[in-house]
Amino acid sequence: MARAERAAATGKRLYERFLAPLVLGGDVTPGPAVGARAAFDLDGALAAVDTDLRSQVDLARVRVARRLVAVDMLDGPSTSEWALAAALHDMVHALHPELDGVLHRSAPDRLLALAEQTIGRVAPATSLADAVSRHAFFARAFELRRTDTVVSWWTGSRTFLGTAPPSRLLAWPEVRRVHTDATTVPLAELPSASHAGRAEHFRRVVARWLEKVPLTDLATCSRELAPFAWTGATLGLFATPRGRVLGLRALALGPAADVDAALGRATVAHVKASAWENLARIGDILAERALTAASTELGGPSTDREVEGDAHYARVLGASLALGRIDTLGLTPQAARAITSKLMPLTQSLRGRDLAEVVRRLAVSEPGALRTEV
Secondary structure, three states: OOHHHHHHHHHHHHHHHHHHHHHHOOOOOOOOOOOOOHHHOOHHHHHHOOHHHHHHHHHHHHHHHOOOOOOOOOOOOOHHHHHHHHHHHHHHHOOOHHHHOHHHOOHHHHHHHHHHHHHHHOOOOOOHHHHHHHHHHHOOHHHOEEEEEEEEEOOEEEEEEOOOOOHHHHOOHHHHOOEEEEEEEEHHHHHHHHOHHHHHHHHHHHHHHHOOOHHHHHHOOOOOOOOOOOOHHHHHHOOOHHHHHHHHHHHOOOOHHHHHHHHHHHHHHHHHOOOHHHHHHHHHHHHHHHHHHHHHOOOOOOOHHHOOHHHHHHHHHHHHHHHOOHHHOOOOHHHHHHHHHHHHHHHOOHHHHHOHHHHHHHOOOOOOOOOOOO
């Protein structure tokens, strides 16, 4: 088979069996591996994909994108999006239960290494449109989960990991006393459930993949797998006014307390490292979230007293920085007093006093190049 024909067949399989159900919802069936080389040969494969399926995916992606920005149409997949889809496919395939046997003991590590090579060759998003397009494909990546089913009958039982039991085992349920017990294992737990020794490798590759899909990184920041960390890609989104709007909207997609907890954990690392250039931009983000929350909660009770730990850290730092900006917002005196009354209790808390020096330093800091070592 010629190289172009192989690429078309691979792309068709990747799109129809993995990427489309990822976007639309449904059963993904990963495997065999795509690999780092073939991942960048898939550009012409879209022509081989079922046209009705392509239309469904296009509509679903527009719906995802409209949660962030007003768009009517998205192109794709681009070369980078094909490669990111191939990398995610190979990462998920590395968790396949059949690869945990003696004969395939090294296969998962090889698959993860292939995915890492693919990710390393993908360029960062070159524009906000590119970032939105990537997110429209991969927004549901962390919804992936495996259904494990135990089938028992009067003479025995069998366990099926990620596959449906054959109909013959389910036949004559009353006579054979057939019982099925299905368990859903989320993606975050699959590395430990399937390949405990490779869990850290898997998380590391996922973190590298997320650097190439920054809006998805922000929109899913409260995830368990590959915990959120501020990176050049995520902070870079906030470097322009339009990117700032997109980034804040992506953060707003998650539960506020969970998002604040993730942001708080990620921010502590930069505070400990005294990465003031990074923190200047992070502080802007936290302050904007604090002002938005205070503005939208003016008519109701505050829930800040119920928030502790990392979420409280993020809210206190954001509120402390936001207080210094109220006079620049052009608010009426009444609105300014109302917002101040919401923010002030946070700044006067014990943690607010502990963060006073951080706030003072940030008041004279300017956003700069990201310090990647934190």
